[in-house]
Amino acid sequence: MNTDQILAEIREANLSYLMLAQSLVRIDRDQALFRLGINEGTADLIAALTPAQMMKVASSNTLLCKMRCDDDMVWGLLTSHGKSAANDAVSRLHASILMAGRHQEAA
Structure with missing residues (x-):
């Protein structure tokens, strides 16, 4: 992949992210703040674009x-290779709880 292709991919990812973020903020602001890891001011700016x-x-x-998952423990919980389906669901829930706690700390 050359530099032009990488830049095109970045632009496409940015546009997709902004469109998703704007929709989430307009539909359910509280959920958008949590899921996107943004603050009220950023949500206002995105909504007004x-x-x-x-x-x-x-x-x-x-x-x-x-990437909001910059923790080895969270990555381990999200990937949980070789675990049963029931264990996988618990691991994903645990990862969500950890990330939600970090969102609260940042807010």
């Missing part, structure tokens, strides 16, 4: 979203 502004912001060569 026009299509032209969204395209301009998405054209950045930097990803707008980031």
Whole structure:
């Protein structure tokens, strides 16, 4: 993959993220804050973006979203290779609880 392809992929990911974020904020603000890991001010800005502004912001060569799972324990819980389906559900719930706690700490 060359540089132009990477930049095109970043722009596409940014636009998809902004469209999803704007929809979530407009439909269920509280859930959007939690699921996207954003604050009230960012939610206000995203909700107010026009299509032209969204395209301009998405054209950045930097990803707008980031991995929120930067913890080995959370990754281990989310991937839980080789575990039974019941254990997998508990592991995913545990990971969600850990990430929700981190969202509360950041807020």
